[in-house]
Amino acid sequence: MTVTTYNTSIPVAQRYEQARVQVSLVWNSRDERSKNSEKLSLLQEFLWTNGGPRSNLHVIHSIWANFQTSTSNIIFGHKWRHIGGEADLWERFGGVDICLDPYSFGQANTLSFNSLLHKLIKYVPRGSTVVDLYSGAGVIGLAIAASRKCRSVRCVEINKMSKLSFEKSASRLPPNLGCTITWHNTDASAEPIHWLEGSSVAIVDPPRKGLHPSVINALQRVALSERKAFKAKSSLTKVKDEKRPWILRAREPAVHVDSTIMEESSGIWPETLIYISCGWDSFKKDCKSLISNEAWHLENAHAFNFFPGTDSIEVLAIFRRDSGIAQKKTKTKTKTKAKAKAKTKAKKKKAKPSKV
Numbered sequence: 001m002t003v004t005t006y007n008t009s010i011p012v013a014q015r016y017e018q019a020r021v022q023v024s025l026v027w028n029s030r031d032e033r034s035k036n037s038e039k040l041s042l043l044q045e046f047l048w049t050n051g052g053p054r055s056n057l058h059v060i061h062s063i064w065a066n067f068q069t070s071t072s073n074i075i076f077g078h079k080w081r082h083i084g085g086e087a088d089l090w091e092r093f094g095g096v097d098i099c100l101d102p103y104s105f106g107q108a109n110t111l112s113f114n115s116l117l118h119k120l121i122k123y124v125p126r127g128s129t130v131v132d133l134y135s136g137a138g139v140i141g142l143a144i145a146a147s148r149k150c151r152s153v154r155c156v157e158i159n160k161m162s163k164l165s166f167e168k169s170a171s172r173l174p175p176n177l178g179c180t181i182t183w184h185n186t187d188a189s190a191e192p193i194h195w196l197e198g199s200s201v202a203i204v205d206p207p208r209k210g211l212h213p214s215v216i217n218a219l220q221r222v223a224l225s226e227r228k229a230f231k232a233k234s235s236l237t238k239v240k241d242e243k244r245p246w247i248l249r250a251r252e253p254a255v256h257v258d259s260t261i262m263e264e265s266s267g268i269w270p271e272t273l274i275y276i277s278c279g280w281d282s283f284k285k286d287c288k289s290l291i292s293n294e295a296w297h298l299e300n301a302h303a304f305n306f307f308p309g310t311d312s313i314e315v316l317a318i319f320r321r322d323s324g325i326a327q328k329k330t331k332t333k334t335k336t337k338a339k340a341k342a343k344t345k346a347k348k349k350k351a352k353p354s355k356v
């Protein structure tokens, strides 16, 4: 179930009072024609009669059925049917309207997520080229595209169903943003270097288990490339020689908003890494790996209470790859200056005849 604000024109303070619920019924059968399906219809009727628009307590926005035959701990199966109420559910996140279908990831705590987004947006320099890895329906990418005059935003997501939500949300973006926005359906861990190249800002919002080792590795290599230019260049540019058709297909956008041709922006690598984490243990581990070898420098971190009453925290962390180097350079400069001063002092001392 998702508690929704469903009408994005309702002021934030009144949203939860007027909220409606999108109900997803997970049904242990192949589809609506299978055994037990009459019970699904009966349950749908009961819910709609008692919580739908004609009931005294109008709390239900819509009802969906999901068919799941697997006995694993994966909640949803691949088949969805919309069986009552409005099909589209809209939320307002980061200043843009977002369509959240039940088959795509959506944050439940609207207010806290909005606070996080407002903070996050400020860390993205205007005119950036952004890659939003683990983007879901593209909430973060679209909010940034609408507010930071970005040159491009690329969203990368493994769940192909999120494409529909992304398309609907993109259709409500203000016109003439001057930003090329694309959504790609692929595994972010398959070819992370390809996604990092051409992006001045990388955003990662992985599931609770954190970043895949290949993504960590790519982020480390990218950050160190400035200092080890020769070695890194040859291995980073290998990505251009890719021949495997499925990898090449994944690079093509499944959705392309804005008709402008994508600029060739090779040679640009992320200077800013924004990490949104819902798993404290995995975040600590990933953070350690990122800051080891001085690949990245942790500039700032903010915590948000997305799940009141639990011990879970949501972290927004900002890493930079320039400040560490800059700091090091300043330190080295200061050290060199201090050494030179000490040498001159010592020379002067030697030259002066000592008093008897």
Ligand SMILES: C[S@@+](CC[C@H](N)C(=O)[O-])C[C@H]1O[C@@H](n2cnc3c(N)ncnc32)[C@H](O)[C@@H]1O
Pocket (backbone or CB within 6 Å): 105, 106, 107, 133, 134, 135, 136, 137, 138, 139, 140, 156, 157, 158, 159, 186, 187, 188, 189, 205, 206, 207, 208, 278
């Ligand atoms: C915590 S959610 C974040 C979604 C989105 N950033 C948002 O705020 O709505 C993590 C997302 O990562 C996606 N995901 C999981 N593994 C992935 C992978 N290997 N490559 C790309 N996306 C992945 C999930 O499907 C899910 O949409």
